Amino acid sequence: MDYAAVVILEILYMISFIALVSAGLAVVFGMMRVINLAHGEFVMLGGYTTLACQRAGIDLWFSMLVIAPIVVGLVGLIVERLVIRFLYGRMIDTMLATWGLSLLLIGIVTLIFGSSAVNVPTPIPGYQLGAYQMGGYNLFIIGVTIALYIGMWLVLRYTRLGLIARGAMQSADVASSLGYNPRTVYMVTFTIGAALSGFAGGVLAPLTGLLPASGGGYIAQSFIAVITGGSGAVISGTLTSSVLFGTISQIVSFASGPVLGDIVMLALAIVLLRLMPTGISGRFLRNSQ
Amino acid sequence: MSEAVVETIELTKRFGGVTAVDRVNFRLGERELRCLIGPNGAGKSTFFKCLTGQYPLDHGSGRILIRGNDVGGLRPHHIVRMGVGIKTQVPSVMNGLTVMENLWLAARRTHGWHRCGSEVQRVVEEVGLGEIARRTVGELAHGQRQMVEIGIVLAQEPWLVLLDEPAAGITGAEVERLVNLIRQINRTASVIVVDHDMEFVRMLGADITVFYQGAVLTEGHVDDVLADARVREVYIGNRA
Amino acid sequence: MKVWPSIGQMRWGWFLLGAAIILVWPAFFDTHTPTILLVWALFALSLGLMWGYAGLLSFGHTAYFGLGAYVYAIAVVNIGESTVPLLLAILIPAIVAAIIGAMMFYGRISDVYMGVITLVVSLILFKFMSATAGDKYAIGDARLGGFNGIPGFPVLNVPGLPDVSLFGVPMYYVAAVALLGCYLICRWILARSFGRVLVGIRENEGRCELLGYSVPAYKTAIFSISAAMAGLAGCLFANWAEIVTPSVFSLRSAAEVIIWVIVGGLGTLVGPILGAIVLGMLKLLLSEQTVIDNSLILGFILVVVVLAIPRGVVPALQYWFGRRARIRTQRSAHTRARRRVAAPVRPS
Numbered sequence: 030m031d032y033a034a035v036v037i038l039e040i041l042y043m044i045s046f047i048a049l050v051s052a053g054l055a056v057v058f059g060m061m062r063v064i065n066l067a068h069g070e071f072v073m074l075g076g077y078t079t080l081a082c083q084r085a086g087i088d089l090w091f092s093m094l095v096i097a098p099i100v101v102g103l104v105g106l107i108v109e110r111l112v113i114r115f116l117y118g119r120m121i122d123t124m125l126a127t128w129g130l131s132l133l134l135i136g137i138v139t140l141i142f143g144s145s146a147v148n149v150p151t152p153i154p155g156y157q158l159g160a161y162q163m164g165g166y167n168l169f170i171i172g173v174t175i176a177l178y179i180g181m182w183l184v185l186r187y188t189r190l191g192l193i194a195r196g197a198m199q200s201a202d203v204a205s206s207l208g209y210n211p212r213t214v215y216m217v218t219f220t221i222g223a224a225l226s227g228f229a230g231g232v233l234a235p236l237t238g239l240l241p242a243s244g245g246g247y248i249a250q251s252f253i254a255v256i257t258g259g260s261g262a263v264i265s266g267t268l269t270s271s272v273l274f275g276t277i278s279q280i281v282s283f284a285s286g287p288v289l290g291d292i293v294m295l296a297l298a299i300v301l302l303r304l305m306p307t308g309i310s311g312r313f314l315r316n317s318q
Numbered sequence: 319m320s321e322a323v324v325e326t327i328e329l330t331k332r333f334g335g336v337t338a339v340d341r342v343n344f345r346l347g348e349r350e351l352r353c354l355i356g357p358n359g360a361g362k363s364t365f366f367k368c369l370t371g372q373y374p375l376d377h378g379s380g381r382i383l384i385r386g387n388d389v390g391g392l393r394p395h396h397i398v399r400m401g402v403g404i405k406t407q408v409p410s411v412m413n414g415l416t417v418m419e420n421l422w423l424a425a426r427r428t429h430g431w432h433r434c435g436s437e438v439q440r441v442v443e444e445v446g447l448g449e450i451a452r453r454t455v456g457e458l459a460h461g462q463r464q465m466v467e468i469g470i471v472l473a474q475e476p477w478l479v480l481l482d483e484p485a486a487g488i489t490g491a492e493v494e495r496l497v498n499l500i501r502q503i504n505r506t507a508s509v510i511v512v513d514h515d516m517e518f519v520r521m522l523g524a525d526i527t528v529f530y531q532g533a534v535l536t537e538g539h540v541d542d543v544l545a546d547a548r549v550r551e552v553y554i555g556n557r558a
Numbered sequence: 559m560k561v562w563p564s565i566g567q568m569r570w571g572w573f574l575l576g577a578a579i580i581l582v583w584p585a586f587f588d589t590h591t592p593t594i595l596l597v598w599a600l601f602a603l604s605l606g607l608m609w610g611y612a613g614l615l616s617f618g619h620t621a622y623f624g625l626g627a628y629v630y631a632i633a634v635v636n637i638g639e640s641t642v643p644l645l646l647a648i649l650i651p652a653i654v655a656a657i658i659g660a661m662m663f664y665g666r667i668s669d670v671y672m673g674v675i676t677l678v679v680s681l682i683l684f685k686f687m688s689a690t691a692g693d694k695y696a697i698g699d700a701r702l703g704g705f706n707g708i709p710g711f712p713v714l715n716v717p718g719l720p721d722v723s724l725f726g727v728p729m730y731y732v733a734a735v736a737l738l739g740c741y742l743i744c745r746w747i748l749a750r751s752f753g754r755v756l757v758g759i760r761e762n763e764g765r766c767e768l769l770g771y772s773v774p775a776y777k778t779a780i781f782s783i784s785a786a787m788a789g790l791a792g793c794l795f796a797n798w799a800e801i802v803t804p805s806v807f808s809l810r811s812a813a814e815v816i817i818w819v820i821v822g823g824l825g826t827l828v829g830p831i832l833g834a835i836v837l838g839m840l841k842l843l844l845s846e847q848t849v850i851d852n853s854l855i856l857g858f859i860l861v862v863v864v865l866a867i868p869r870g871v872v873p874a875l876q877y878w879f880g881r882r883a884r885i886r887t888q889r890s891a892h893t894r895a896r897r898r899v900a901a902p903v904r905p906s
Contacts, residue, residue, distance in 0.1 A: 064670060115865055120670050121615060122864050125820065128813055129860025136854020144851075245809050249681050256674050288689035295682045299675050303665045370768070398770035406768065412761035415564045422562075423758045426751050427770040452563070474769070 031159025036283060038158075042167045044275030045174035049233065051251040051258075051267050052177060053226030058255050059263035060197050060218045063113065064124050067131040068251060069244025070138075071223050075101050075230020076239045077138055080149050089152050089235075097231030098224040105223020109216050117215065131244060138241040149234040166235060173232055177225075182264055194218070249291075250274070253298035259305075274298070321386055323348055323478055323508040324369065329380035331364055331373060338364040340532035341380065351504045353519045353540070354512045356529030357553060363407060365529065366482050366512050370404050371397045384478065399427070403476030403507070407483050409463045413456035417447055417466055420455055424473035437473055445469040445499060460487040468499055479509045485518040497521045516553075520544070528552075565611070565757055566826070568745045576828075580734045589730035591842060596733040597794045599834040600740055602818040604787035606830030607744050609819060611753065612780045613760030617673040618680030619815055622651035622785035624806035626792025628687070631708040631802045635700035641717040647793035648786045655785030656778055663774035663781075677812065684807035707803030714797050725797075733794050737831070740787050744827050747783070756780055810853070814841070817860045823870030832872065 054068045065071075075097040082092035108130060116123045153165040185191035196203035197214045204211045237243065254274055258266030274294045282290030324346040331339040339361045346352055354362040367373040369382060375390040382389050389397055398404060412420050418438050425437040442451050445465055450458060455466055464487055471479055481500070488496055500522060503509055513519055519526060519540060526543050528535040530552045536543060543549055583592060601623055608614045626647040633643035658679060662672055691704025700708060714732060716722040724732055747753045758766045759773055767773050796802045805811065815834075822833020837859070844852045867874045 064674075112861060112865065121673065122868060124617070124670070124673055125816065126861050126864040128816070129857045129862075129864065132810075132813060132853040132857030133861065134857070136851035136857060139851040140854065242810075248809075249678070252674065253678065256671070286689070288685055291685050292682050295678050295685075299678055302667065302671055302675060303661055393767075395767050395770050395772050398768060404768045406764075410762060410765045410768070412758050412765060414761045415757065419562055419564055419754070419758075423754060423766070424769050426754070431751060470769070 031161060034158060035161050035163070036279075038163065038167065039283070040276055040279045041171050043279040044271050045171045046233070047250050047254050047275050048178065048268060048271035049170065049174045049229045050226075050247045051254040051271060052181070052229060053222040053224070054251045055255045055258065055263050055267040056181075056225060057219055057222035059266075060194060061117075061215050062120065063117075063219070064120065064127070064252075064256075065222070066124055066127040066248065067108070067134060067244075068127075068226055069246070069248035070131045070134040071101050071105065071226035071244075072230035072233070072247045072251075073138065073239070073241070073244040074104060074134065075227035075232075076149070076234035076237070076243070077142060077230075078227065079231040079234045080142075080147060080239060083149060089150070093231030093234065094228070098228040101227020101230065102220050102224030104227075106216070106220045108223070109219040113219060114212065114216070131248075135241045135244065142239075142241065144241055147239050149239070151235040164236070170232065170236070177228075178264060178268060185264065249295065253295065257298055257301045257305075321348075322346060322383070323350070323385060324510070325383040326365075326369075327381045327383070329365070329368060329382060330376075331361075331368055331379065332376070337532055339368065342532075342534055344527065344534065346508055346510060349504065349506075349508055351500070351509045351522065351524040352511070353522060353524055353526040354510060354529060355514055355516075355519055355526055356535070357514070360529035361532040362512050362529040363482065364532075366480060366510070369397075369510070370394055370402075370406075370480055372406075398474075401428075401475075401477045403471035403474045403479045405467045405471050405479075405481045405484060407486075407512075409460065409467060409487075411455045411463055411466055411470070414454065416454055417451050417458075417469070418442065420466060421469055421473045424470040428474050437475075441469045441473045444472060444502070446495065461489065461492055464488055465492070465496070468496065472499075472503065475506075477507045479503055479507050481509065482512045483514075484511060485513055485515050493518060493521070516544075562754060562757075565748050565753065568749070572828075573741075577738055580738070581731075584727045584730055589727050591839075593730045593733050594795070594798050595835045595838045596730070596737050597791050597798060598815075598818070598838045599831040600733070600737045600794070601788055601791035601815055602822065602830035602834035603737070603740060603744065603827060604784045604791060605815055606819045606822070606824070606827060607747070607787070608780050608784040610824040610826065610830070611748060611760060612756040612777060613669075614777060614781060615669065615673060615816075616781070616784070617677040617816070618812050619676070619784075619788055620807050620812040621676070621680035621683055622655055622788035623792035623795070623811075623815075624680070624683060624687075624802075624804075625651040625654060626789030627796040627802045627806050628702075628708070628792075629789070630793040630796050631711045632697050632700040632702075635708070635711045636698035638712060639718075639720045640712065640714045644714065644790075644793055647796075648789050651789030651792070652782045652786035656782040659778040659781035660774070663777040666774070677809075680807050680812055681809070684804055684809075687804035687807060705804060707801055709801040711796075711800075711802075713800065729797060733798075736790055736794060740790070741827060741831070743787075748827075752776070752779075813860070814856065817856055817863075820868075820870055821859060821863050823872030823874070825869065826872045826876070829870050829872035833870070 050072055053071060054065060057063050057065050057068075078097045078100045079089070079093045082096050083089050087096070112126050112130065113123065116126055151164070151166050153169055155162055156165050157163070185194060193204060193207060193209055193214060196207050197211065197218070204214045254270045255267055258270040274297070277297060278290040278294040281293045322345045324344065326342055326344040329339055329342045329344070330337065342365060354365065356362045364373065368375060371389065371392050371394040375382065384397070384400060384402065387400070389400075394404070412423065421438045421441050422434055425434045425441070429437050442448055445468060447465065447469055450462060455463060458466065464484060468484065471481070484500070485493060485496060497518070500509060500511065511522065523540055525538065526540050527537045528543060528549050535552065536546055536549060580596070583589070605616065605619045608616065629650045630643045630647040633646050634640050637643055658675070662675055667675070687702065688705050690702035691706070693701065695702040695704070700711075702708065712723070714724045714729070716724065755766065755771050755776055758769075759771070759776055763773050792806065795806070818833040818837050819830040821837060822831065823829025840855070841852060844850065844855060863870065
């Protein structure tokens with residue numbers, strides 16, 4: 030019985046993990062059709078921002094929930110102005126440039142923080158579930174992810190910003206016809222996407238530990254979650270694929286080790302892409318957000 | 319009656335709830351030149367794309383026979399390989415390559431390696447592309463690109479030619495040359511031309527098939543058809 | 559029409575000059591570093607062929623490079639003599655690429671998804687190979703060794719003579735011959751109809767389909783050929799390093815080869831080769847110091863090249879020289895024409 034609870038909690042955590050690290054990429058891909066290969070490094074930067082603030086004596090919660098998204102959002106803004114805006118409509122070139130950017134960011138972080146692994150302390154203690162020791166912080170991650178997605182849904186559904194965003198998702202023309210410069214919309218979108226990635230990085234830092242190259246670990250999962258989710262419906266598509274991949278990978282992990290879980294998840298992504306080249310949302314969720 | 323080059327039997331194409339082509343029976347004979355006309359949305363372009371295989375045929379929605387072979391379910395390149403030359407509505411050429419390279423790729427499908435050079439030369443002369451033969455196609459004006467496309471079709475030496483809006487973007491003296499080229503193609507091949515430019519269709523002086531609301535409204539020689547009151551009504555009524 | 563200006567042609571003079579430099583090099587200098595540069599050049603050439611001419615970008619071309627390395631190591635540990643392992647290191651990546659390519663191209667997925675799928679394939683291999691520590695994971699006598707990889711396998715030998723190993727200068731010559739040979743094969747492919755159709759597909763897939771070419775078949779074929787060359791490069795790399803680790807599949811190496819090719823130039827064969835040699839040298843120099851991280855420079859180069867010269871250095875230079883040459887010939891043609899007009903018209 031306890032074991033079943035542990036399994037379910039672990040699955041929920043995995044789903045939240047994927048959904049959390051994918052949120053920023055999903056926003057950017059869904060609204061701009063830009064595949065940001067530096068996404069993993071944005072997440073990593075969020076983690077290091079939290080680390081730096083915590084070392085400077087700033088409250089850990091404030092660092093991860095407020096400062097990390099703001100700092101990474103600003104990085105995103107700079108990147109958009111300096112690089113991305115010249116490449117709209119050239120998807121492959123964007124992928125290449127953001128890949129270059131990811132290497133660049135890894136290099137910079139290595140210069141500042143060194144290349145060895147560092148840890149951020151976990152602010153919530155573990156607890157006992159029957160015979161199993163569980164991380165209390167995992168529960169916090171699950172809660173944060175649920176709150177984040179509800180927040181995103183509310184913003185998209187009920188605010189003016191959401192209206193513009195939904196317009197821009199259809200096509201850039203809709204945004205212009207609403208009276209907004211699509212370029213400005215893109216700039217804001219990319220900044221928000223980066224901020225979401227920074228948020229994910231900050232929140233996850235106590236769990237995962239930090240390495241300059243740790244972005245590579247996020248990019249695979251978020252990438253396939255977002256791409257298989259499809260660009261038709263940012264929130265429901267990404268959530269659906271997070272649930273799918275999180276559940277399957279965790280079940281396989283329990284059965285035969287975490288690496289096989291990852292491999293099965295990646296292989297499944299390839300098969301899904303082959304079957305549904307427009308993603309899950311392109312096929313099943315056409316009319317949701 | 320000789321074997322038809324193209325024959326469609328009860329051809330139907332639906333998109334969701336819209337029936338774009340509705341049980342069309344169509345027949346094109348050997349060396350025949352036929353224009354398909356009709357107002358916007360009449361289904362002529364959809365019909366064309368069914369013939370070329372660009373729109374796959376749904377099961378049980380009629381048949382398309384080319385020289386007696388059922389081509390339903392074949393992909394475009396299979397249809398082309400039978401000896402069919404296709405020019406699509408939107409100019410579609412290899413923009414980064416020169417005119418001669420474009421023609422070479424077209425000729426190579428039907429000819430051996432060694433004959434391609436002379437074939438390209440022949441087409442360049444026939445279509446009058448001499449001055450632009452070594453230019454990159456992407457640099458050319460719209461009308462010139464249309465002529466390159468006609469050249470591409472010629473280089474394939476097809477026995478059936480399907481042209482979608484060949485006269486779009488072509489003006490003045492070029493129209494006359496285009497008409498002559500199509501007539502020349504017609505000497506060795508059956509030709510279907512989709513166009514809504516009445517002037518151009520009249521210059522071709524061929525039989526026409528009028529599409530209206532997905533079905534064939536009437537067929538006959540251009541002069542008779544244009545005198546038909548129904549045709550005038552759908553055409554002019556729609557234009558106004 | 560023998561020559562296609564859009565593809566360019568074999569320039570034997572330059573080729574012989576390059577070949578001569580490569581072949582006499584060992585008489586004067588050390589060969590250890592140049593060997594690996596030639597191997598990297600071959601790897602870059604394999605990607606440059608499919609990306610530059612067929613317009614297909616494999617984001618995870620390291621998958622086939624790494625497969626070549628692993629297949630060689632595993633096979634040679636089991637067999638002992640190196641001829642069959644070498645052939646397998648070419649063949650197996652080609653077959654794997656043909657299967658993956660057919661799946662992608664006959665499924666008609668877009669180039670962006672092709673990027674995603676190729677990248678994911680190399681990630682899968684990376685994760686799998688990293689997790690193969692322990693006796694459980696062994697193929698025949700070869701233990702895969704997880705993150706530590708497979709060390710100490712026999713290096714290439716003269717075919718038929720297992721005792722005569724090729725290392726040091728002979729190994730350099732093997733790499734040189736492989737590179738020059740593959741260059742000639744690429745040139746040969748591009749001079750055939752096959753290569754011309756590939757360029758046509760790069761320019762306009764749909765039109766090539768409507769000309770009667772089976773686009774997926776062409777794409778699958780070039781993907782497989784390119785993977786075979788990458789596999790050969792991987793096998794040579796394994797022989798040079800004398801160890802194979804999962805890092806051959808890493809994201810970092812996947813990015814590196816793309817950077818070599820795009821900096822050198824798309825749509826040329828010499829561009830990727832030069833790109834790999836110059837940037838490979840830079841990489842080795844940078845790894846000798848610890849002040850500036852290697853990634854920083856690489857990333858910076860990639861961003862700048864994509865923004866400023868998206869087709870690469872060699873094509874940019876060619877364009878520049880070509881335009882100067884064209885202006886010169888236009889000028890002389892102009893003067894000739896004027897002279898002709900000035901000359902008295904003879905009755906014919």
